[in-house]
Amino acid sequence: MQVVVSTRALLLLRNSISGTKLSEVYRRVPFRRHLPLFSCGQGDNGPLTLASLGLQSEIEIKGVEKSDIPLMVSAFDVPRGKEKKISVTGSKSSLQKKPLELEVAPFAAKSFSELGLPPLLVERLEKEGFEVPTDVQAAAIPTILKNHDVMIQSYTGSGKTLAYVLPILTEVGPLKRVFLNDKETRNRIDVEAVIVAPSRELAMQIVREVERLLGPVHKKLVQQLVGGANKSRQEEALKKNKPAIVVGTPGRIAEISKTGKLHTHDCRYLVLDEVDELLSFNFREDMHRILEHVGRRPGAGTHRKSDSTDGKTDRQTIMVSATVPLSVIRAARSWSYDPVLVQANNIVPLESISPSAISPTGSSPNSNSTTSQNVAQSLPPSLEHYYCVSRLQHKVDTLRRCVHALDAKYVIAFMNHTKQLKDAVFKLEARGIKAAELHGDLNKLVRSTILKNFRNGEVRVLVTNELSARGLDIPECDLVVNLGLPTDSVHYAHRAGRTGRLGRKGTVVTICEEPEIFVVRKLQKQLGVPIQACEFTEGKLNVTGEEEALAAARR
Numbered sequence: 440m441q442v443v444v445s446t447r448a449l450l451l452l453r454n455s456i457s458g459t460k461l462s463e464v465y466r467r468v469p470f471r472r473h474l475p476l477f478s479c480g481q482g483d484n485g486p487l488t489l490a491s492l493g494l495q496s497e498i499e500i501k502g503v504e505k506s507d508i509p510l511m512v513s514a515f516d517v518p519r520g521k522e523k524k525i526s527v528t529g530s531k532s533s534l535q536k537k538p539l540e541l542e543v544a545p546f547a548a549k550s551f552s553e554l555g556l557p558p559l560l561v562e563r564l565e566k567e568g569f570e571v572p573t574d575v576q577a578a579a580i581p582t583i584l585k586n587h588d589v590m591i592q593s594y595t596g597s598g599k600t601l602a603y604v605l606p607i608l609t610e611v612g613p614l615k616r617v618f619l620n621d622k623e624t625r626n627r628i629d630v631e632a633v634i635v636a637p638s639r640e641l642a643m644q645i646v647r648e649v650e651r652l653l654g655p656v657h658k659k660l661v662q663q664l665v666g667g668a669n670k671s672r673q674e675e676a677l678k679k680n681k682p683a684i685v686v687g688t689p690g691r692i693a694e695i696s697k698t699g700k701l702h703t704h705d706c707r708y709l710v711l712d713e714v715d716e717l718l719s720f721n722f723r724e725d726m727h728r729i730l731e732h733v734g735r736r737p738g739a740g741t742h743r744k745s746d747s748t749d750g751k752t753d754r755q756t757i758m759v760s761a762t763v764p765l766s767v768i769r770a771a772r773s774w775s776y777d778p779v780l781v782q783a784n785n786i787v788p789l790e791s792i793s794p795s796a797i798s799p800t801g802s803s804p805n806s807n808s809t810t811s812q813n814v815a816q817s818l819p820p821s822l823e824h825y826y827c828v829s830r831l832q833h834k835v836d837t838l839r840r841c842v843h844a845l846d847a848k849y850v851i852a853f854m855n856h857t858k859q860l861k862d863a864v865f866k867l868e869a870r871g872i873k874a875a876e877l878h879g880d881l882n883k884l885v886r887s888t889i890l891k892n893f894r895n896g897e898v899r900v901l902v903t904n905e906l907s908a909r910g911l912d913i914p915e916c917d918l919v920v921n922l923g924l925p926t927d928s929v930h931y932a933h934r935a936g937r938t939g940r941l942g943r944k945g946t947v948v949t950i951c952e953e954p955e956i957f958v959v960r961k962l963q964k965q966l967g968v969p970i971q972a973c974e975f976t977e978g979k980l981n982v983t984g985e986e987e988a989l990a991a992a993r994r
């Protein structure tokens with residue numbers, strides 16, 4: 440079933456809601472609200488193109504020569520009377536399970552072919568149900584195709600993976616612009632793209648996304664190099680399949696690179712997905728090796744590729760995250776050549792962003808509104824945020840009532856300590872809710888089985904720790920619960936971003952103890968979104984005042 444959405448109409452609705460009394464809108468909100476603007480059916484499902492709209496509009500490109508980066512458009516620039524319905528099919532697997540319910544449509548008024556992707560790749564995308572690029576894809580793809588080093592920053596679930604995978608597949612593998620011949624591909628020793636991700640789950644997810652596009656015949660052109668899996672088998676596969684793209688965790692990539700069995704000196708693309716996490720102390724040594732040995736780092740002050748007298752090309756560095764702290768901006772300047780910050784509706788040279796004006800979350804410390812705006816930019820706009828006060832010993836029972844009240848089907852519950860997870864799962868199962876724990880101490884096979892069971896609906900509540908906060912894409916996830924408070928607003932944003940993906944509805948509930956309320960208030964301020972007090976009574980979510988929430992928790 441397809442869902443047809445008029446983005447202009449959705450925007451107008453959102454605007455009109457923001458003008459009304461929000462407390463009234465949120466009070467006693469039935470969870471399964473359906474926007475009256477959605478219509479389901481086969482209808483108009485042709486790709487949306489600028490030409491078809493008879494329009495030419497562009498997003499703001501500051502400080503970068505316009506001839507250098509193609510003009511971009513936003514779906515929201517469509518003038519009244521010229522609206523066109525966008526057919527959103529999403530991924531095949533998610534569609535088979537349930538139709539999309541979009542709160543906002545993050546799709547650009549462009550088709551993939553207009554972004555400079557080769558026809559074979561566009562064909563594959565259509566076959567896999569990807570018809571319209573998202574805003575961030577429309578901004579990032581042409582910029583990467585123009586050889587710019589980029590920092591892609593956009594909210595969780597906005598399609599950042601394809602934003603870098605598609606330009607790589609335009610130049611690498613069987614779908615590329617000019618496919619020379621099989622012999623040349625087979626004889627290549629060096630891999631052409633290295634994609635680094637901080638967790639095995641995220642790396643495997645990226646592998647699956649690339650395999651999907653390569654198709655069954657060519658899927659061996661991408662190879663996973665994740666920890667916890669058999670190293671010799673990975674090394675054998677590298678030798679036998681000569682993959683063009685490898686995707687892995689820093690430890691395993693660095694380990695195999697040291698043995699000399701991974702040839703990356705001629706590599707053209709280095710992608711650092713969840714770059715701020717990759718910068719953490721744990722990965723320091725491995726990341727250092729990767730940055731020094733993957734492709735040739737562009738020399739500072741020289742133009743890309745101009746000094747390639749030895750025949751080697753400079754690598755293109757692509758950094759990605761929903762959250763871009765100051766440390767990353769600093770690091771990006773030394774790892775890459777003239778990097779450009781690409782956001783959904785904005786492209787600026789990273790150089791133009793003054794470090795002194797940036798707080799640890801990537802925003803100005805001098806202006807609270809800018810801080811809120813920038814951290815909030817990492818949150819999907821379609822999320823609703825609540826908190827509920829509970830005694831420590833009642834937290835899991837509050838979670839159970841929350842799941843029932845919201846009739847949530849795919850729930851991710853975050854706790855801060857691995858040893859707490861088992862007990863929570865036990866309590867939930869004892870009350871008839873199918874639950875499972877997921878954490879880094881489990882072996883790779885167990886972890887993928889649990890995730891598979893969660894994806895296919897056999898497990899309703901996945902109780903997990905920070906491991907699952909980054910990048911995990913389970914489009915059906917309709918509820919995220921913080922059973923333990925996240926350490927800061929960046930961690931809150933990544934956890935929250937497991938729901939409300941690609942414009943879908945999503946709810947985030949933080950279950951806290953009375954003395955922790957001030958932390959929730961602080962998060963609310965930093966994130967710039969309302970986090971409303973609520974309680975779960977008579978099988979419903981009831982928005983309450985703070986006093987009522989406290990009284991309920993003390994009962």
Ligand SMILES: Nc1ncnc2c1ncn2[C@@H]1O[C@H](COP(=O)(O)OP(=O)(O)OP(=O)(O)O)[C@@H](O)[C@H]1O
Pocket residue numbers: 528529530568569570571572573576593594595596597598599600601760761909910911912914936940941
């Ligand atoms: N143009 C598109 N049309 C339909 N679905 C898309 C499109 N682009 C991406 N998707 C789907 O949207 C979902 C979210 O994409 P993705 O995981 O890349 O988001 P993200 O921005 O990287 O999120 P995070 O910051 O959490 O890692 C995925 O299921 C992906 O297959």
